[in-house]
């Protein structure tokens with residue numbers, strides 16, 4: 001291959017790390033460039049008040065394909081724990097266990113809402129119809145009552161716009177969670193008294209935080225020969241006749257025969273040379289991401305609750321979820337005298353909440369606890385994190401913009417985009433890892449990239465939808 005590297009990977013999130021590792025295992029010379037001072041991307045962990053925390057609630061899908069799971073077991077050994085879910089969701093003035101249990105739904109939902117849910121479920125088969133919007137599709141799947149009390153408010157907080165302005169693609173990527181509501185609602189409709197319907201839930205989680213997984217991947221990549229450079233923000237990708245030059249903000253230029261980019265697509269469009277057409281640039285500017293504000297409150301006095309996470313559709317607060325990281329794992333090294341709450345606030349970087357100071361954000365979390373009947377936190381410390389580009393926003397009409405930009409990106413010689421931001425897809429870690437494997441497997445022995453194999457892999461990926 002031309003250039004000093006066989007492969008340059010941009011971004012050390014799960015996708016970039018897995019791709020670099022797998023390529024190095026195949027004997028390729030790989031350099032991985034990461035903007036942050038640490039690896040892991042959105043899946044990284046770090047410490048607050050002596051407790052390892054994640055960037056919002058992260059769990060590994062229990063249905064992760066066996067071959068991938070076996071790689072992760074090999075990397076993490078017994079530290080990859082199988083855990084039981086202890087999550088809850090606020091519906092009306094009640095906390096319900098997730099996955100939902102029909103008996104609990106029947107016992108705890110306010111009678112008026114319960115009656116509407118049961119009625120919606122009975123007539124569901126007559127109502128199911130296709131729709132272009134999240135609001136339309138979800139209403140037809142779970143019924144208006146659940147939409148208005150759970151999905152509508154959650155979507156509006158997550159995406160900053162009503163469900164009727166969000167594309168139906170968003171709903172298609174959320175089938176599991178909707179499935180649990182449908183099962184509960186159907187069981188309710190059958191029994192009305194809500195017998196049975198209990199579901200099992202579970203997930204995998206590493207002993208020292210979700211980030212242990214990406215740290216293990218990074219260690220394995222380095223052992224296989226990958227050079228990982230942190231604090232190397234890529235600001236130019238220039239394709240020449242026989243190689244690609246990747247430049248970083250501090251002036252380094254790295255050359256290689258092939259580049260895997262997990263950069264957000266609009267960023268790649270902005271920094272690529274030759275530049276895309278004006279149409280692609282305009283389309284890429286319309287692809288927007290939601291930002292995420294994370295507020296970590298250190299609670300003194302043991303565990304705050306016995307639950308791993310609390311989903312909060314309540315429109316009176318911008319907080320969508322509060323998780324308690326130590327409850328995701330069994331780690332005797334976690335401090336016994338304190339815990340940490342992590343509040344997730346999806347927002348736009350122009351929202352007032354983005355500019356609030358730490359104490360005001362901690363007060364907002366306190367207020368949320370009060371509004372939703374959660375126990376008060378004995379706050380001794382606060383930390384915050386702001387992440388600018390997190391969730392791709394699937395507004396109605398985004399599809400054509402994505403096609404325009406993706407068509408350009410697929411044509412760039414020697415450059416392949418992958419990962420959450422690179423494909424503008426709401427993926428999970430298991431999917432990001434599998435994508436990375438598929439991308440490396442599409443590199444032929446002569447170093448050329450098999451675009452056809454990659455297209456097939458991408459189609460498979462687009463068909464898989466789930467949330468954990």
Ligand SMILES: Cc1cc2nc3c(=O)[nH]c(=O)nc-3n(C[C@H](O)[C@H](O)[C@H](O)COP(=O)(O)OP(=O)(O)OC[C@H]3O[C@@H](n4cnc5c(N)ncnc54)[C@H](O)[C@@H]3O)c2cc1C
Nearest residue numbers: 011013014015035041042056058059234419420427428429
């Ligand atoms: C709140 C939240 C909860 C989630 N929960 C789960 C869950 O329960 N289970 C699950 O499986 N998944 C979950 N996910 C999704 C998971 O985090 C992502 O699927 C995964 O991190 C995507 O990996 P990636 O490598 O594609 O992207 P990222 O993790 O976004 O990594 C991209 C990397 O590129 C780097 N980068 C960006 N710009 C540059 C530049 N110019 N130069 C160099 N480097 C750059 C970034 O710093 C980052 O490290 C969750 C995500 C969020 C936000």
